[in-house]
Amino acid sequence: MTTIAARLHDVRARIEAATAAAGRPAAGVRLLAVSKTWPVEAVREAALAGQRAFGENYVQEGVDKAEALRELGLEWHFIGPLQSNKTRLVANAFDWVHSVDRLKIAERLAAQRDVHLPPLDVCIQVNVSGEASKSGVAPAAVAGLAQAVAALPRLRLRGLMCIPEPTEDRALLRARFALLRSLRDELNAGGFGLDTLSMGMSHDLEPAIAEGATIVRVGTAIFGERARSAPTPSA
Numbered sequence: 001m002t003t004i005a006a007r008l009h010d011v012r013a014r015i016e017a018a019t020a021a022a023g024r025p026a027a028g029v030r031l032l033a034v035s036k037t038w039p040v041e042a043v044r045e046a047a048l049a050g051q052r053a054f055g056e057n058y059v060q061e062g063v064d065k066a067e068a069l070r071e072l073g074l075e076w077h078f079i080g081p082l083q084s085n086k087t088r089l090v091a092n093a094f095d096w097v098h099s100v101d102r103l104k105i106a107e108r109l110a111a112q113r114d115v116h117l118p119p120l121d122v123c124i125q126v127n128v129s130g131e132a133s134k135s136g137v138a139p140a141a142v143a144g145l146a147q148a149v150a151a152l153p154r155l156r157l158r159g160l161m162c163i164p165e166p167t168e169d170r171a172l173l174r175a176r177f178a179l180l181r182s183l184r185d186e187l188n189a190g191g192f193g194l195d196t197l198s199m200g201m202s203h204d205l206e207p208a209i210a211e212g213a214t215i216v217r218v219g220t221a222i223f224g225e226r227a228r229s230a231p232t233p234s235a
């Protein structure tokens with residue numbers, strides 16, 4: 001086994017253990033391999049080990065990889081901050097966008113998604129950490145944004161996504177993830193049919209799964225530590 005294949009195996013085992021501990025079926029959690037900053041060859045290696053869904057934070061890098069690996073038929077998820085001048089690329093090169101945090105972005109994605117492609121699957125990113133984080137819509141504004149996004153053509157609102165502040169405090173992480181779940185449950189009680197909670201990364205996928213994650217986004221535990229000199233997310 002290659003290193004990436006071995007690490008993927010370990011991550012899948014962690015997901016199985018966490019779902020079992022939560023009394024959930026293992027198939028209820030999908031693994032999104034976050035390949036940002038890693039080369040096409042690393043993605044190919046993971047794909048050979050059976051991984052199908054990949055997450056990218058930087059628009060051009062993700063578009064280039066998806067293009068280079070087109071023949072593998074992989075699934076591409078955009079998970080980074082999205083600026084309006086990059087929405088056209090994202091709308092057509094990706095299958096999912098996890099980081100919708102304002103209506104203008106959703107409107108542009110809806111208008112720019114090629115009519116010959118299936119609807120773009122989207123999640124609304126929620127700021128579950130209050131002052132401690134800047135990205136995502138405030139919990140109190142989620143319902144309004146969800147209503148507006150769900151009304152747009154060419155998009156399919158699938159659920160909610162969050163990135164809690166980095167912390168070693170497991171109880172705090174559990175509370176952040178529980179907040180996202182309760183927001184999803186409230187929306188569904190109000191008539192939405194949201195099936196996705198995108199939450200949990202390399203260091204916190206267990207508490208996320210305990211609180212109902214359906215997609216975990218894992219980079220470091222699969223591909224290794226990213227170089228510190230990697231560009232900071234801008235678009």
Ligand SMILES: *Cc1c(COP(=O)(O)O)cnc(C)c1O
Nearest residue numbers: 034057079201202217218219220
């Ligand atoms: C980088 C990133 C991840 C993966 O983080 P790891 O700690 O490397 O697993 C997940 N989600 C988002 C939004 C990211 O930017």
